[in-house]
Amino acid sequence: MKSNLKDDVCYAQPKTLEQRVMIANDFVKxxxxxxPFGIDDMSNAANDAYAAWPERIYIIDESGRIAYRGGIGPFNYKPEEAREWLAARYGAVKHEAPKSSTNAAPATGAAASPTPAPSAAAK
Known part of the structure; x- marks a missing residue:
């Protein structure tokens, strides 16, 4: 996509977990x-366990349980439904569009160092 090139967010398909972590850290910044969020291991265990391909939204609650399971995309992929669920549970959130990558500052806090997702067997 032209916008990906313009914003310098084109990456080669990662071949190692370290490469996935690097891409996730770039996203955070x-x-x-x-x-906080997790990064799937190279076997794609979380992707397989959650039937996440081609796209799907899950919301995991504070205790690590699935609190919201969206439909499988593209036809049942409804981000607005997830937003409504979050607003009903936690209240409306003011959303600001992210600044362009040239103005982004390093992130701080728990998500500054994304960690690999737990294995599917741990769920």
């Missing part, structure tokens, strides 16, 4: 992402 560019978008000042402050929520």
């Amino acid at each position: 560019r978008f000042k992402f402050t929520l």
Whole structure:
């Protein structure tokens, strides 16, 4: 996509977990992402366990349980439904568009160092 080239967010397909972590850290910095998240291992165990391909939204609650399971995309992929669920549970959130990558500052907090997702067997 032209916008990916313009924003310098084109990456080669990662071949190692370290490469996936590097890409995730870049995301955290560019978008000042402050929520913790996991990174799938190279066997894609979390992707397989959650049937995440081609796209799917899950919300995991504070106790590590699935609190919201969205439909499988592309036809049942409804981000607005997830936003409504989050607003109903936690209240409306003011959303600001992320600044361009050239203005992004390093993120701080728990999400500054994304960690690999737990194995599917641990779920």
